[in-house]
Amino acid sequence: MNIFEEYIKKITDLISKNKQSLNLDNLNNFKGVVVESPPAEFNFDLSCNVGLLLGKINKINPIELSNRIKDLIIKELKDFEKVEIAGPGFLNLKLTKRSLILNINQILKNKESFGKKISNNSYNIEFVSANPTGPMHVGHCRGAIYGDVLANLLKFNGNKVVKEYYINDYGNQIKNFAKSVFLRIREIKYNEKFIPKEDLYPGEYIIDIGKKIIESNKNEKFDSFDETLQLLKTESLRHSMNLIKSDLKELGIEHDYFFSETDLIEKKLVDKAINQLKKNNYVQEGFLEPPKGETDKNWKKTKKLIFKSTLFGDDTDRAMKKSDGTWTYFANDVGYHMDKISRNYKYLINVLGADHTGYTKRITAAVNALSDNKVKLDCKVCQLVKLYKNGKPFKMSKRAGDFISAKDLLKEVNKDSIRFMMLNRSNDVEIDFDFDKVLEKSKDNPVFYVQYSFARISSIFRTLKKDINEKINLDLENFFLNENETKLLRKVFEWPKIVEIASNKYEPHKIPYYLYELATLFHSYWSKGNKNENFKFIEDGKIKKEETLAIIILVTVVIQRGMEILGVSLPDRM
């Protein structure tokens, strides 16, 4: 149920039927024609640009054409009590009481599904995929929450969504991780001091992991690193994945599927993918140009196995095998994406951190090559979370072990505020995350503002001893909305469109912005009652007019749906 779509259809159908009398040769399938909310100062419910667009392609003065359409609408459609031309040729439309009531009742009848745009596709969203060498830090939270809310949004619209996590449990970094744990174990057991070195992980959590491994392997002496490597790897991985999963859980996030890189190698999925690419000669022996960044004196031009990703829009071809014969990280990822493709998703989404920007083209190229351009992969890059502490920028680095973990953050700030804050910005821009400010539990936090509007509404229901499912009977004769109620209703009408755009463009940040605006309108209405008794909703324990209750219920419906999507709670008292 989307009021804008409803009236686009009515208006364009009408124009199609009267194409000749309107003197229109070309309707161009009404491309670009929209119905939307006009700016508030015009005081209309809807506005339509059809006259502007059709005037242009039919060489008719847009105002003249709009006037003809206006006459037609007045004559044929009974939905509007007022139609006007404004500005360069917009049609502004005001709904009759009857249409307003119809639309309100429509939403009240379908509270749970209001705003859904059913699309029934299958999506795979890969997000977080933090290296399993330690707990999550603040920077990971952003992509985690973005991915989770995007999944909620797509599910809300009826799509099947799998939330996936790729565990990079293969390769050198895991070996270094295991080595760090080994050295910490030696430190604990034999008092050999741990000396931080470049490739080692210095973080304190390594000690905890070491202790746990000692505990569960009492007979092991840990004399030789090589001999205990396998044990250390699996145990350390298990512990650090548990750390990550518990962090995610505290943020309200649960993945559906964990995919292990080691599994990938063992099941030879990479070979399979590469062989398929070889069939089309997308993968061949060849030479690469020297890297363009800092000049590397050790670089030599050698023959190697390369993927011709430039055929699919990448900037340069990519190596698939290292000189020791093992696959590159990228080759593994190609294998992984082959597996995703074989699981029959229509859309793949990878949520990445800003430091992986340069990676998006090659993996998108690989998916196109593997699926013959049938599967669409979108890489969404979340820009940096810039951390400030004591006014100074805080550099986050796992290697340095000097990072603020998600757990540290969660200790101080509740998950609702973190989720709302991380989403209250487009993923394309950096977030300044002032740690001290967040610790202050600042009143300025927009999440409180939205929650508070709901708490106020809840208090109305309490006073009235009613709830959101109260049966509403709107009487056509006496139907009247005051200015505030009209504004709120028009805002409510926009909700389906916000959901649609947010999910089509993968821009969940539109939801918190919208909810904030809706809350503003409600707070404004509420406060009028403080100045003027006439604007109070309730008199002698009863609602003054049924319309007010209807509007309040609509606002509640939207706030609830919105906060469900965001994964933020809605206390009914604050």
Added chain:
RNA sequence: GCGCCCUUAGCUCAGUUGGAUAGAGCAUCGGUUUUCUAAACCGAGGGUCGUAGGUUCGAAUCCUUCAGGGCGCGCCA
């Protein structure tokens, strides 16, 4: 050198996929509470939408130039 992202009010950012007089929050200044919850509301000031061109009825939005900031540019992961 190349790629991606950003540049809008003093600060932090929105801007409905080309529309109407460019909007919020914070900060500043001034007001509102015998209350259905003041964690709120109302008002004021504040703009050459980085620059220079182009596309058209119409540009913050699309194309090109240049400038500034961020991230990245391996047989690492």
